[in-house]
Amino acid sequence: MRLHVHQWGHGPRVVLVHGGVLGGRETWRAQRPLTERWTLVAPDRPGHGQSPPARQDFEPEAALIADQLLDEPSHLVGLSYGGIVSMYAAALRPENVRSLTILEPPAAGVARGVPVVDAFGAATRGLIESDLDPVEALRRFFPIAGVPIEVPDQPHETLVKGMRQLLDARPPDEAEPPLAALRSAGFPILVVSGGHSEANEIICDTIARETGGQRAVCRGRDHLVPEAPEFNALLESFLTSSA
Numbered sequence: 548m549r550l551h552v553h554q555w556g557h558g559p560r561v562v563l564v565h566g567g568v569l570g571g572r573e574t575w576r577a578q579r580p581l582t583e584r585w586t587l588v589a590p591d592r593p594g595h596g597q598s599p600p601a602r603q604d605f606e607p608e609a610a611l612i613a614d615q616l617l618d619e620p621s622h623l624v625g626l627s628y629g630g631i632v633s634m635y636a637a638a639l640r641p642e643n644v645r646s647l648t649i650l651e652p653p654a655a656g657v658a659r660g661v662p663v664v665d666a667f668g669a670a671t672r673g674l675i676e677s678d679l680d681p682v683e684a685l686r687r688f689f690p691i692a693g694v695p696i697e698v699p700d701q702p703h704e705t706l707v708k709g710m711r712q713l714l715d716a717r718p719p720d721e722a723e724p725p726l727a728a729l730r731s732a733g734f735p736i737l738v739v740s741g742g743h744s745e746a747n748e749i750i751c752d753t754i755a756r757e758t759g760g761q762r763a764v765c766r767g768r769d770h771l772v773p774e775a776p777e778f779n780a781l782l783e784s785f786l787t788s789s790a
Contacts, residue, residue, distance in 0.1 A: 549598035549682060550590040552612055556582025559645075559790055563589040565634075566627025567603070567716070568685075570596030570710035574626060577774045580698040581783060590616060591627065603628065603716035609635030610681045615638075617643045622786050624648040627692070628713075631722045632756075638725040639731035646789035648737045648782060649754060649771040651747050655694070655720040658753045660751040666719035667691070667746035675718050681710040688713070693743045693770035726757040733787040736760030739781070761785070 553572050561581075565574035571589030576606060579586060592608055593601035608631050617623070617640040625633025630652030637644045655668025672689050674684060680740075684700045700707075729736060738755040740747050742764040755762040765775035772778055 548593060548599050548601060548611060550592070550615055552616070553587075553591070553596075555587045555589075555591040556585055557581065557736075558583075558736070560586045560588060560619065560621040561786065562612070562621045562623050562677075563587055564596070564623070564625040564629035564633045565589065565592060565610060566629045567713040568688075568706055568735070570705070570709070572596060573705060573777040575773060577780075580777060581779060584783070585786070588616060588621070590773070592632070594764055595709060598607045600712075603712055605631045605717065605722055607643075608746040609639060612636040613639035618731055619643060620645050622646045622648070622789065624650070624782070625652070626650040627653060627770065628716070628719055630654075631724060632728075634724040634729060635722075637734070638728040641734065642727075643736045644732065646735045646737070646786060647729065647760075648739065648785065649751075650739050650749065651693075651741060651770055652724075652754070653700065653747075654722045654724055654750055654754070655746070656722055656747050657724060657726065657757070659720075661749055664746045664749050667744070668718075672718040672720055675714060675716050677714070679714070681707045681714065684714055685710045692744075693741065693747065695769045695771070724754070726754065728759075729758045735785070736764060737782075737785045739763045739765055739772055741769045741772050741775065742766040
């Protein structure tokens with residue numbers, strides 16, 4: 548499978564891996580100002596945008612990202628489910644990762660046994676494994692994830708398509724990201740949360756601690772961290788220092 552890839556700008560290469568529901572073009576709209584200094588490469592994960600359909604699963608998707616987009620030195624940024632994909636991908640091809648930025652991955656398994664994290668993982672899994680209509684699933688998913696958007700009666704087809712894909716996904720609490728391998732890889736790591744969810748804060752704290760990564764909180768847009776007012780400045784500062 549070849550992933551469809553959106554590319555904008557000029558400068559050092561930054562691969563942006565989106566999460567559930569929205570594809571590469573829509574997820575990273577707020578990062579367009581960075582194209583004056585960076586080349587942004589945003590794939591559509593399988594079943595999203597213009598990429599061919601396949602079940603959403605972090606391990607085979609990580610192999611696609613590693614093979615097709617880490618074929619040259621790049622900074623890697625992953626949001627939500629795409630953050631899990633990015634952790635696996637970075638461990639597969641560490642020699643070409645200049646830095647790794649992870650934004651609110653729903654990797655509940657890294658802090659298994661913490662009640663609030665277990666509840667978050669179970670809620671996410673319960674939704675993914677349900678037989679809900681995609682529109683109703685969106686209405687239930689956004690509060691679980693922390694997406695501060697009200698779902699209209701007739702959501703855009705992109706949202707509906709993305710939710711259908713998520714309903715068939717491999718549950719993210721099955722992930723066991725290669726944290727030890729990431730720690731020993733040597734590239735800089737930044738873990739960012741939105742400051743809206745105790746479970747997400749614990750997950751991000753755990754990943755940062757186990758990988759030796761830097762830790763930051765960008766408030767203002769909850770789970771939609773790329774849209775937070777301070778995020779672009781934070782990301783660019785990290786990328787520049789990593790380069």
